[in-house]
Amino acid sequence: MAEDILLYWGSGSPPCWRVMIALEEKNLHGYKSKLLSFDKKEHKGPEVLALNPRGQLPTLKHGDIVVNESIAACMYLELDKGSYLAGKSFSMADAVCFPYVAFLVRFGLNTERYPRLVEYYELVKERPSVKASWPPHWLENPQNQDTIKDL
Numbered sequence: 001m002a003e004d005i006l007l008y009w010g011s012g013s014p015p016c017w018r019v020m021i022a023l024e025e026k027n028l029h030g031y032k033s034k035l036l037s038f039d040k041k042e043h044k045g046p047e048v049l050a051l052n053p054r055g056q057l058p059t060l061k062h063g064d065i066v067v068n069e070s071i072a073a074c075m076y077l078e079l080d081k082g083s084y085l086a087g088k089s090f091s092m093a094d095a096v097c098f099p100y101v102a103f104l105v106r107f108g109l110n111t112e113r114y115p116r117l118v119e120y121y122e123l124v125k126e127r128p129s130v131k132a133s134w135p136p137h138w139l140e141n142p143q144n145q146d147t148i149k150d151l
């Protein structure tokens with residue numbers, strides 16, 4: 001897997017750094033990387049803009065999959081099937097983060113573009129604690145919206 005990963009990053013950027021820590025912790029030492037200069041505005045060059053229209057770093061590319069948000073990149077590196085945010089067991093991290101994941105799905109997250117996130121969503125939404133607290137008006141109207149479908 002490591003050799004299929006390409007990370008565009010900038011020195012001293014906390015979002016970049018967290019992805020690099022995650023890559024090391026996952027023993028993906030052989031990953032490819034491109035260090036770009038913020039001073040020279042290299043993050044606004046065509047190579048990055050083609051992958052990340054916001055022209056921000058980090059940008060993580062794994063094969064055809066591009067992950068631009070650093071926390072999403074960390075999650076991408078973490079999420080095996082059946083994995084919660086902090087490993088094989090449900091933890092407070094899931095309680096803190098899941099409502100926002102569900103919010104994204106509710107408002108039309110492009111499920112084809114974010115398959116790992118959807119796997120996580122499907123896993124957690126079945127938990128009794130989550131079912132017991134599901135927003136009542138979502139139950140009344142289960143139809144998801146398409147506000148962010150192009151994201």
Ligand SMILES: N[C@@H](CCC(=O)N[C@@H](CS)C(=O)NCC(=O)O)C(=O)O
Nearest residue numbers: 013014015056057058068069070071
């Ligand atoms: N929410 C993004 C933030 C990324 C971000 O703000 N990166 C900064 C460097 S720390 C950047 O590329 N700034 C240049 C710009 O916004 O033009 C993430 O976590 O990946």
